[in-house]
Amino acid sequence: MYDVIIIGGGAAGLNAAMILGRSRRKVVVFDSGKPRNRWAVSMNGFLSSDGMSPRDFIKKGREELKKYNVELLDKKVDTATYSKGTFVVNDEEGQVYHSRKLLLATGLKDKLPELDGLEPLYGKSVHHCPYCDGWESRDKAIAVYGRERNGIGQALAMKNWSDSVTLFTDGTKKLRPEDLELLKLHDVQVCTGAIARLEGEDGMLQRIILRNGEVREHQAMFFSGETSQQSDLGQQLGCEFTGKGVIKTRRLQRSNIPGLYVAGDAARDMQLVIVAAAEGAKAGVAINMELQQEDRVKD
């Protein structure tokens, strides 16, 4: 029986494991190796590790855990259930594990716009989070992708990072006269033409080709896309979700299920690596305190 099973070995799961390992708890971390930012060349906005590659960040975190005897298993968890104070977890090979507490740190996945040529540029010059990649795109000719009225907010926001911002609605013509007036007031260009493809070199966007043959020169693109949970374990366990598809958490990352904690992007709050790590640390402390309390009652 483990004290704690952690599912997900990104920033949230690894930081929780560090706190719990340092608290001399018997901990195992399962990880299927798909951190959300694995497409990105750099992880920005994390004090002391700003600009580090996401891969090196995880590697370093795993190295640091070695001295705390945390078990790391590179396996996917398929099912998790809770009954009478015990969590039962099955990995992809059918092995079964038991624990007193469970932390879900399984993250989110992103739905990308369906644009030819986007994939090799994603994470290098095509981004969704200005706080992660706005600085690196500063003063560039920025394209914001948003069909119908979806890109208005982001296009206005990107003026923070560049004077040259164009909103692409990709063949949709749903912008209202008041939207166009607002965009014009803030000097945001609008292009409603349908996009044929994106072109670039070595991951760097160079131009957007429209279906009518027009060529627009841009060096960066931002979009705000849909996200969904990377795993369905929250549903399996009966967690409450918000309307935005993240798991509802209470104080110190507690969920509605006793003994089940949720940290990082899978839970409600800002989606940044440093926030995920902090939530992992909060959950680690709260889990250890709950275990201490239970053990005191037993004694």
Ligand SMILES: Cc1cc2nc3c(=O)[nH]c(=O)nc-3n(C[C@H](O)[C@H](O)[C@H](O)COP(=O)(O)OP(=O)(O)OC[C@H]3O[C@@H](n4cnc5c(N)ncnc54)[C@H](O)[C@@H]3O)c2cc1C
């Ligand atoms: C392209 C891109 C660039 C980004 N750039 C930045 C940036 O520069 N700065 C920044 O602060 N944020 C950035 N972010 C956001 C950042 O990636 C997330 O906030 C962060 O990764 C959340 O950490 P997490 O630990 O919650 O989840 P993740 O890092 O996504 O880790 C979750 C882990 O759980 C594992 N997992 C999922 N399901 C299972 C299962 N069933 N069994 C076992 N393991 C499982 C996954 O394989 C994964 O390794 C970026 C995001 C994207 C998409």
